[in-house]
Amino acid sequence: MTHLIKPEIQDDLLSRGYSRRQMMRTAMLFTGGAAAMLNISGEAAFAQAEDDAAPGGKMIRIGLNECWTGPMEPAQKAAAATFANANRYSPSGEAERLIKTIATVENVPEANVAVYPGSGGILSRTIVAYCSPTRGMVMADPSYNNVVRVAKYVKAPVALVPLSSDYRHDVKAMLAANPNAGMYYVVNPNNPTGTMTPMAEIEWLVDNKPAGSIVLIDEAYIHLSKGYPNNTAVHLVRAGKEVIIARTFSKIFGMAGARAGFLLAQPDVLKKIQLYEGDRPSVATVAACNASLTATDIIAARRKELMENKAMTIAFLTKRGLRVIGPSEGNMVMVDWKSKSNKEMIAIYKAQGVQIAADRWPIWPTVGRISIGNKADMEGFFNVSGKILT
Ligand SMILES: Cc1ncc(COP(=O)(O)O)c(C=O)c1O
Structure with a gap:
């Protein structure tokens, strides 16, 4: 089978300590079907068909660090x-x-x-x-x-x-x-x-x-x-x-x-x-x-909108006595739920129609990630949080 792998790839892999068997498997990664299996397609690996599950309509999607608006x-x-x-x-x-x-x-x-x-x-x-x-x-x-x-x-x-x-x-x-x-x-x-x-x-x-x-x-x-x-x-x-x-x-x-x-x-x-x-x-x-x-101009306008909505979100969470990790310079913030595990909070938000990030960081079990959406997304999040965070 090694004849299927370009000689320069074989040389490269063998020089880095792969056995011939491991070399085959690794080379297939980007020369064959395994590529599709292992492709890291953004945060989509964690996306679920959650819209369908949202009570009364659309999920508020602030879980995947997507942009709140479409292509320019x-x-x-x-x-x-x-x-x-x-x-x-x-x-x-x-x-x-x-x-x-x-x-x-x-x-x-x-x-x-x-x-x-x-x-x-x-x-x-x-x-x-x-x-x-x-x-x-x-x-x-x-x-x-x-x-x-x-x-x-x-x-x-x-x-x-x-x-x-x-x-x-x-x-x-x-x-x-x-x-x-x-x-x-x-x-x-x-x-x-x-x-x-x-x-x-x-x-x-x-x-x-x-x-x-x-x-x-x-x-x-x-x-x-x-x-x-x-x-x-x-x-x-x-x-x-x-x-x-x-x-x-x-x-x-x-x-x-x-x-x-x-x-x-x-x-x-x-x-x-x-x-x-x-x-x-x-x-x-x-x-x-x-x-x-x-x-x-559009890049600048989007930056401004993001920063406003992020500041509003941080103010909301800190006012509720929650610790927000930061300063965050991305389109996301992490918050320490303190009294509940992040896993529990994800399920609670989901039941109320809000998708926050999947539980992917076991090092911080009580901390969750919220992506910053548009103003309406964040107000929807505040509204649901008002009911959840007592
Ligand atoms: C830090 C980081 N790198 C890379 C990616 C992958 O992005 P994409 O494959 O959509 O370009 C993401 C997606 O969320 C990310 O957060």
């Missing part, structure tokens, strides 16, 4: 116009144009950019390319733990390192947890806490990581953070460092279901990841992404 108007127009020509694989160079736009907006050479159908695929491909039974994965806890099952599938040991007491990634403890890991995963702002890790600490990790490893900085929520655009790690790509910056169109751009994300990295890093097959979003999605990135 220019994006919708661009997608519709392009879809009319979708009989062509590339009606008029949409993919190349998007790479150009990303390179311009992020101020990096085009050779540093690659586009994928969602940033989840970027995370799983990076794990497959850099981790192995001898090169583990290190991440914070709690953080975006969808990645864990991919690491486990490729038999990479996973180290979960608690956030610091002020909710930063504890980069020194992360390096100490596995000084020879293949990937160090930093989510900034973090999901689920929304908290930021200072850039100097990320830079320290990048400068001290072992040779041959990668620091993946996941900036899914960066546009929503207070310090944007001065707080991104893109300068590390400009400086030629061994990092990957992952971005998604699923958050501020409101296109979670359209599936698009991109990565910024050195060309040799791109090549290593692309060993495990490329894939790209539909041309209509690509056209929508292109129109979104330069819609700076």
